[in-house]
Amino acid sequence: MLHTRLEIRNRNEISFFEAVENQFQEIVQDFSKTLNIAVIGKKGVGKSSLINALLKRNHQNPGIEAGTCIEVNPDLKILKLDKRVKIIESLGFDNFQENISHLTRELFKPIDIGILVVNGDADDSYQQQLDALKNHCDSIFVVLNKIDNWDGLEPSSVEKVRGDWHNTLKIETIYPISTSRYQSKTTSDHQLALQHLYLLRQDIENVLDAKGKTLLMARHISQKKSHAKNIIAKALISVAIQAFLPENIAYITATQTAALVSLYYLYTGQIISLKYAIAILSDFAAVENHKDFVLFISSLLPSAGLVNIESSGIKAMTITLAMLSTVNSLLASGVTLPGNQRLQFKFRPYKKRAEDTFKTLKARQLGDLRFLKNTIEPFVV
Ligand SMILES: Nc1nc2c(ncn2[C@@H]2O[C@H](COP(=O)(O)OP(=O)(O)O)[C@@H](O)[C@H]2O)c(=O)[nH]1
Ligand SMILES: [Mg+2]
Structure with a gap:
């Protein structure tokens, strides 16, 4: 101090x-509280990209302090933004628990926010992941990433896929976003993706606000x-x-x-x-x-x-x-x-x-x- x-x-x-x-x-x-966020999803769905998007980091704007990234193995990374704030990036929760067992007890602290990232067509194999996430995290979010993959198709196709995921996972809100492609384009899908990324940030912030933890995260946003x-x-x-x-x-x-x-x-x-x-x-x-x-x-x-x-x-x-x-x-x-x-x-x-x-x-x-x-x-x- x-x-x-x-x-x-x-x-x-x-x-x-x-x-x-x-x-x-x-x-x-x-400021003595801790903040843990878990981002779960298959390899290549865009977990790392989503973390960067949430922290508003990109090549031009890498953030003042990048934090330390502990790579436990290729499937589990822990981004320690500071001694109280951690973002865990992992393929799933089973793997996350196995891998984590040899780490310090500190890592077992409750997880405030869990984000499941999915791509493509609805797939019920994610249900288990989502249940695990619900068990471990106080609040959960589901993100449908890479919606630019539907570019050029019927505009309603994103909505249809979103609806399918909705029914499969039985979850109220799914955020269709894109974490990489829409830097310069201005299509209507682009607007949809940006709008939902904005909404996702807002909704995460509301959860943090209610816990008095907004600034713990905000400090690391560029x-x-x-x-x-x-x-x-x-x-x-x-x-x-x-x-x-x-x-x-x-x-x-x-x-x-x-x-x-x-x-x-x-x-x-x-x-x-x-x-x-x-x-x-x-x-x-x-x-x-x-x-x-x-x-x-x-x-x-x-x-x-x-x-x-x-x-x-x-x-x-x-x-x-x-x-x-x-x-x-x-x-x-x-x-x-x-x-x-x-x-x-x-x-x-x-x-x-x-x-x-x-x-x-x-x-x-x-x-x-x-x-x-x-x-x-x-x-x-
Ligand atoms: N088309 C498309 N590609 C993306 C998007 N977000 C990330 N990617 C790409 O997907 C690949 C995997 O992303 P990454 O964030 O490393 O995924 P992770 O393995 O889940 O951490 C990278 O080549 C990214 O550039 C997106 O919204 N649309
Ligand atoms: Mg990654």
Whole structure:
């Protein structure tokens, strides 16, 4: 964990930071969890290609850290993305268990997500694989890969094959995708494949979200933008509500610091302490020539019970968006915080833009996650 020294000077500050700490502990992401994903399917169905597609990795964009790949044998590979996150690629579960028996106990941890990859015409020999997957994994997905093999045939042929698999495996959702061929073509099948790959990613993300594990995976996906937007938009919704609570400044600071911890982890994989996050926030005080962080933050944020509900929420959101988008743009360009001079140049323009953007917001829009994600699109690089 990254720590830093933060000078706390007076009583006022001590009680403020205690209040922040209590809130922070409740909302900060728990990074001690593990994440195991298994991708099962016959040789050549496109398991490795699917893993790359899920991590948005390709030749131009291989990802910052590739992770270590342990090849137990040609039929079983374990991609250790970091010490808590593993993707297991295997022909099947029987083989997976035999092979795995000589590995460390660590590998027997429960599997969060199991993905069965199939190709071609429906085949009931997969039923057993699917049952094994259901036994070992909390959530399962079935992917019909290489649908470009039906290119040039009747457009309904993909749907027919999908329906056959549906009946054979008795599974509700099957994702028809292609993990390699559709880079440049724009046929209707192409659209179908892209749409379903997108859906698959979304559905996997929903499962991870429910388990509080989204960031464990997101950290390894080569494009961070959508996750950064999510972290920031959720923080904005929280501060809009907190703006009306007593002790609101401690709540809002806790939300901002928890979002900073998430952004930091997303880009660097490092878990920063609350003090470290507050040190980053203090840099914003320096930009505005404030020496005292608590006074600074109080001057920016609405006081509780402020006349107008909309305007307190909007004030809290504006400052939070300016801070988080500044931090996001610095982290995205690979610089370290706190104490970075570039923060000064970025913060003011972001604040001005945030003020202009939120000026016209209506009260009902303050809690609309989808709307906010669209609104902050230009802020998140
Ligand atoms: N036509 C087609 N080929 C694919 C697709 N996805 C992967 N492949 C190819 O299928 C072969 C096997 O892919 P790979 O990911 O290594 O399969 P694995 O053995 O299951 O890991 C490779 O030559 C890939 O380029 C796809 O969507 N369509
Ligand atoms: Mg492979």
